[in-house]
Amino acid sequence: MERPKVMELAxxxxxxxxxxxxxxxxxxxxxxxxxxxxxxxGWKVSVVAISSNQSNRYFGDDCCTAKFAPL
Structure with a gap:
């Protein structure tokens, strides 16, 4: 998904x-x-970066119940 569309959804x-x-x-x-x-x-949307077999959450509350917008 393109970044502008993800930002629109967010x-x-x-x-x-x-x-x-x-x-x-x-x-x-x-x-x-x-x-x-x-x-x-500001929109209370988390960013989760997955690299080197580990996950880092940068913003937000509970990523386990989140609706994701994968790129």
Missing amino acids: HARKVDAVLVTELSRWGRSTQDLLNSLNKLS
Whole structure:
């Protein structure tokens, strides 16, 4: 799924979390990454980055009950 569509779904609260393979793949630059993470945080949407067989949740409440928007 394209990032603009994911952001649209997140803003509409149709997803609770965004699942990415690596956090570095989400943003086009450091500033872009920080801006989008701040927007998602403001919308109470978690970001979950999975890399090296481990999961890191950056924002949000309970990822186990989240509706994900995979990229």
